[in-house]
Amino acid sequence: MSEKLEPLPGTSDIWEPETSQWVFLESTARDIFPRYGYGELRTPIFERTDVFVRSIGTETDVVQKEMYTFADRGGRSLTLRPEGTAGVMRAIANQGLAEGEERRVFYMGPMFRGERPAAGRRRQFHQVGVEAVGRASAAMDAECIAMLHHFLTELGVGDGTILVNTRGTAADRPVVAEALKTYFTPLKDQLCPDCQRRLGANVWRLLDCKIESCQPLMAGAPRITDLLGEESKAFFAQVCATLDTLGVPYRVEPRLVRGLDYYIHTVFEVTHGGLGAQNAIAAGGRYAITLPGNADKAIEGVGFAAGMERLLMARESLGLKAAAAAGVQLYVVGLGSRAQAAALPLAQILRTNGFRTLADTGARSMKAQMRAADRAGARLALILGDNELDRNTVVVKDLKASTQEECPRAGLEARLAAILAPEAC
RNA sequence: GUGGGUGUAGCUCAGUUGGUUAGAGCGUCAGGAUGUGGCCCUGAAGGCCGCGGGUUCGAGCCCCGUCAUCCACCCCA
Numbered sequence: 001m002s003e004k005l006e007p008l009p010g011t012s013d014i015w016e017p018e019t020s021q022w023v024f025l026e027s028t029a030r031d032i033f034p035r036y037g038y039g040e041l042r043t044p045i046f047e048r049t050d051v052f053v054r055s056i057g058t059e060t061d062v063v064q065k066e067m068y069t070f071a072d073r074g075g076r077s078l079t080l081r082p083e084g085t086a087g088v089m090r091a092i093a094n095q096g097l098a099e100g101e102e103r104r105v106f107y108m109g110p111m112f113r114g115e116r117p118a119a120g121r122r123r124q125f126h127q128v129g130v131e132a133v134g135r136a137s138a139a140m141d142a143e144c145i146a147m148l149h150h151f152l153t154e155l156g157v158g159d160g161t162i163l164v165n166t167r168g169t170a171a172d173r174p175v176v177a178e179a180l181k182t183y184f185t186p187l188k189d190q191l192c193p194d195c196q197r198r199l200g201a202n203v204w205r206l207l208d209c210k211i212e213s214c215q216p217l218m219a220g221a222p223r224i225t226d227l228l229g230e231e232s233k234a235f236f237a238q239v240c241a242t243l244d245t246l247g248v249p250y251r252v253e254p255r256l257v258r259g260l261d262y263y264i265h266t267v268f269e270v271t272h273g274g275l276g277a278q279n280a281i282a283a284g285g286r287y288a289i290t291l292p293g294n295a296d297k298a299i300e301g302v303g304f305a306a307g308m309e310r311l312l313m314a315r316e317s318l319g320l321k322a323a324a325a326a327g328v329q330l331y332v333v334g335l336g337s338r339a340q341a342a343a344l345p346l347a348q349i350l351r352t353n354g355f356r357t358l359a360d361t362g363a364r365s366m367k368a369q370m371r372a373a374d375r376a377g378a379r380l381a382l383i384l385g386d387n388e389l390d391r392n393t394v395v396v397k398d399l400k401a402s403t404q405e406e407c408p409r410a411g412l413e414a415r416l417a418a419i420l421a422p423e424a425c
Numbered sequence: 426g427u428g429g430g431u432g433u434a435g436c437u438c439a440g441u442u443g444g445u446u447a448g449a450g451c452g453u454c455a456g457g458a459u460g461u462g463g464c465c466c467u468g469a470a471g472g473c474c475g476c477g478g479g480u481u482c483g484a485g486c487c488c489c490g491u492c493a494u495c496c497a498c499c500c501c502a
Contacts, residue, residue, distance in 0.1 A: 061500050127502060307502030370462040
């Protein structure tokens, strides 16, 4: 229990049987996303700092106070990735993308943010996400949301609420921001302290305030949709129409704005009950990302990221549990020094033949070894003593049925397989 | 960064208004006539009571600080 051995705050060691839940989650992602033409991409866990700063936005909380940034030996500023999109965009830009070419990738892995841990919020957390890059179409946005819904349904958490909204084109955004500032600035004294701060930092977020006293002021605020140009409105209308066609349940939430700067047009979020205060299990949208050294040409795409811890929490709240990892089948018990020397080689051969096998490696009493076999969850104990060695046999004891038989060493594997067979079905 | 709850055995937790050698259940290990697990019985190992300071004749218990953890805020997945 030494504090020196504990993982750092907001990080944790993941053991069985929890690991099995993670494997299930990862397998589901690798099953579903390729059905939509996505391939897995693995990017580095750290990047040059400006890869994140340029794409996420200087004014965001993530960049200003949550990044794990350090200098490497050459003095370069590096950062542990706080989210997945920026690195994926960097990788795609590095490889090159022809005009009009579309690329679809998914990724999963750890992300890092220096926040105060809470339910559903860790410093090292994990995301599974997708990006479809290179083209802009409303149908693509809708398909992306449909795929997310498919994925969540496959995980058993399709009962979440899908919220969608639009932030308009890159050209519309400053117009909206300006209108919001114009409306709220005279009302500054009436706003809650958080909103007063947001007024300077991130006007869009004002609309998302949950404080009671701010609500009347929100009601009179200009609506984002009224300020958008025709192009933005038409784009969003088509996104919604396509979602209808695909049968994806969703709700338009005009106050949904998201926290990162790079979003344009469609933004969406999926919330789920039973997670504590952090109720978003996945979120995403369409974006235009500027990479270092390429300021004039933004990469556009649509994607989402889902919090893996949160997905697992949502599943747990519904009582869903993936099958545990396969346990030990055989336990080789060796009696006496001759047999003990033979136990490990026998186990090795059995493993080669596909049996999950444990062999007692200490010179322990039979009682101790049998108890160990039981506690390891083995179905069969293979008892090997001087008598069996002399007769070239093995006593096979079924720990579930409490029956045993002496089997000739030749053909042992076939006999074991026969006994275990019903269990495999 | 701000606020609140909680820190006693490997795990889950008792521990009286401050008073001898700090307990239970589970788990681990060993034994119960020498080659047979599960249930049962017996025994053992395992604690700087998170850490540091203070009050007191005396602190697991009270006070302060600190660290860790859980939760909430902020923000986000």
